[in-house]
Amino acid sequence: MKHSPTAALAGLIGRFSRMGRKYGVEWWILVAGAVIILGIISMAMFAGVIAPYSPYDQNTGPQLAPPGAEHLMGTDNLQRDVFSRIIFGARTILGVAILAAIISSLVGITMGLISGFSGGVFDRVLSLIMDSVYSFPGLILAIAFAAMLEPGIISITFAVAVIYIPTYFRLVRGQTLTIKEELYVEAARAIGAPGVTILGKYIFPNVIATTAVVFTMNVGDAIMIEAALTYLGLGLPPSVVDWGMDLAMGKKFLPSGQWWLITFPGAMISLLAVGFTMLGEGLSEILNPRLLER
Amino acid sequence: MKNLLSYIIGRTLLTIPMVFILLTIVFVVVRVMPGDPVSSMLGGHAPEKVIEQKKEELGLNKPLIVQYGNYLWQICRLDLGNSMIYKQRVIDTIREKLPATIELTFFGMLITLLVGVPLGAYAADKRRSTQDYSIRLYGIVIYCIPVYWLGLMLQMIFGIWLDIFPIAGRTGARVFVATFDWSGFYVLDTIVAGDFAALEDVLIHLFLPSVTLGLTLSGIFIRLTRANMLDVLKSDYILAAEARGIRHRRVVYKHALMNAFVPILTMMGLQVAILMAGAVLTETTFSWPGMGRLLLERIYLRDYPTIQGVIVIFAVIVALVSLVVDIIYALVDPRVRY
Numbered sequence: 001m002k003h004s005p006t007a008a009l010a011g012l013i014g015r016f017s018r019m020g021r022k023y024g025v026e027w028w029i030l031v032a033g034a035v036i037i038l039g040i041i042s043m044a045m046f047a048g049v050i051a052p053y054s055p056y057d058q059n060t061g062p063q064l065a066p067p068g069a070e071h072l073m074g075t076d077n078l079q080r081d082v083f084s085r086i087i088f089g090a091r092t093i094l095g096v097a098i099l100a101a102i103i104s105s106l107v108g109i110t111m112g113l114i115s116g117f118s119g120g121v122f123d124r125v126l127s128l129i130m131d132s133v134y135s136f137p138g139l140i141l142a143i144a145f146a147a148m149l150e151p152g153i154i155s156i157t158f159a160v161a162v163i164y165i166p167t168y169f170r171l172v173r174g175q176t177l178t179i180k181e182e183l184y185v186e187a188a189r190a191i192g193a194p195g196v197t198i199l200g201k202y203i204f205p206n207v208i209a210t211t212a213v214v215f216t217m218n219v220g221d222a223i224m225i226e227a228a229l230t231y232l233g234l235g236l237p238p239s240v241v242d243w244g245m246d247l248a249m250g251k252k253f254l255p256s257g258q259w260w261l262i263t264f265p266g267a268m269i270s271l272l273a274v275g276f277t278m279l280g281e282g283l284s285e286i287l288n289p290r291l292l293e294r
Numbered sequence: 295m296k297n298l299l300s301y302i303i304g305r306t307l308l309t310i311p312m313v314f315i316l317l318t319i320v321f322v323v324v325r326v327m328p329g330d331p332v333s334s335m336l337g338g339h340a341p342e343k344v345i346e347q348k349k350e351e352l353g354l355n356k357p358l359i360v361q362y363g364n365y366l367w368q369i370c371r372l373d374l375g376n377s378m379i380y381k382q383r384v385i386d387t388i389r390e391k392l393p394a395t396i397e398l399t400f401f402g403m404l405i406t407l408l409v410g411v412p413l414g415a416y417a418a419d420k421r422r423s424t425q426d427y428s429i430r431l432y433g434i435v436i437y438c439i440p441v442y443w444l445g446l447m448l449q450m451i452f453g454i455w456l457d458i459f460p461i462a463g464r465t466g467a468r469v470f471v472a473t474f475d476w477s478g479f480y481v482l483d484t485i486v487a488g489d490f491a492a493l494e495d496v497l498i499h500l501f502l503p504s505v506t507l508g509l510t511l512s513g514i515f516i517r518l519t520r521a522n523m524l525d526v527l528k529s530d531y532i533l534a535a536e537a538r539g540i541r542h543r544r545v546v547y548k549h550a551l552m553n554a555f556v557p558i559l560t561m562m563g564l565q566v567a568i569l570m571a572g573a574v575l576t577e578t579t580f581s582w583p584g585m586g587r588l589l590l591e592r593i594y595l596r597d598y599p600t601i602q603g604v605i606v607i608f609a610v611i612v613a614l615v616s617l618v619v620d621i622i623y624a625l626v627d628p629r630v631r632y
Binding site for chain 2: 024025128129131132133135136137138139140141143144145147148220224227228231232233234247251254255257259262263266267269270273274277278281
């Protein structure tokens, strides 16, 4: 009986509420965020099973049918099922946003570590460049990149990734500067550890924890940039199923009252971004006990 | 006073490398990246000779370093070149569109402050209560709602269903812009011209776009105000004020909020980047004839000089605003000068 699913579930709920009592509302914000993300990720993974139609199928029913039993979210002007397009569209936005965040974190963290550790003119120049990019409106930079590149998954991922490199760079560089002065780093240097070892074994593990929160928030932002770019008709070819592009297409039907074409893609973009932001918010409050005192 | 002056001079000098780097990035993105502006402009089937001629005309056949030099020199002379599509100087087009964007961002920021700061202060005062959590949740959610989607939803509700606000443009059909247009800032122009019927029309057109932009940014300001207020509320002078028996509401919304406002001011400078990005999206949704719409229109037309010019202007605005905000900060808070 001990290993029955109900007992396991009860144990899980028990553990969850204990965490809830310990950390308060922040814990529930984190859980809510995680549930939203997991829900949408599994929707993307099992898209083929969940979706009643193919997202490209132009013969699913009447044109511009309002939501109903047959079509949960209605149909668009090309007689495609909006619900199926929403489910398959999750793949594009999740893939691009997560991949972009991974790329910018890898590049940003590496550059931040090296820059902060080596110091000198190199550090100064790189910091100035990164600060300038950081101050510039990210979306406008991404628009410029996406406009110059051939539309495609790789281009849009690149356009989104570029604008977040400074975020990681600034964070990691700042941390590296502080940790560099710590006693244990000095001790390592005293016993003759080479720079690479100090960077890899002493500084990197201490920096990486703080980037977790930024990464989560970053995915949330990247989702909005991806959707904004495709809403503007940039970055992806029309053959890809994408929420932002569906939203832009539905916009044309707003004056004639076909509300479902814009409502559902937009709500999904918001929901996904809210999920990552809540997860990040919860993580940052729980990982940083000083904030909890507030 | 000497300190303040040297701070201002130092800060101004620091703006130069920043603008320079931003201009370089714009150049790299628009000119060095793969993609051939001329052939894409003329279409795939243009003869080689025509393409070469057009490149010659635009100076695109010169070595990159020369192009870069020319580009910087052009900008120094405040010349952004000519449009590739229309017989127009880029700077004239921008001068025509920029006021619309500034008007939109100004009123957007106003709404952000009116919504964000009081809510943030209230949340800080009622820390860890239901009101606090609901305000913070509102902050998270509104931040995550794409500004263009919020715009579309407001258009749908107030423009289509209730039919009380127009959903596109800066003025309606019954207003003749030429009768009051003077600076391009229509709110100002109509007041100067004393044409209050036109002012009303301008304002109802401005309402939905600026509410859209303002609400989206209000989330950030709630968070900022709340965090700053919490720090200030813990300080001794607040305790002292309470101890002297000043009414709680007065302590929070006068003494504390005034002190929390200085960091909020600096953050306003940083938010200009987000505000600009939001304006680009809001403009596309509301067919607002500003810089963002210009940028996208010209991207579809592949008008590279105009694209470059618009991004350059955005870069300069961001640098200038952060300069001005830092100087105001130094004026307000003497501690910054050291």
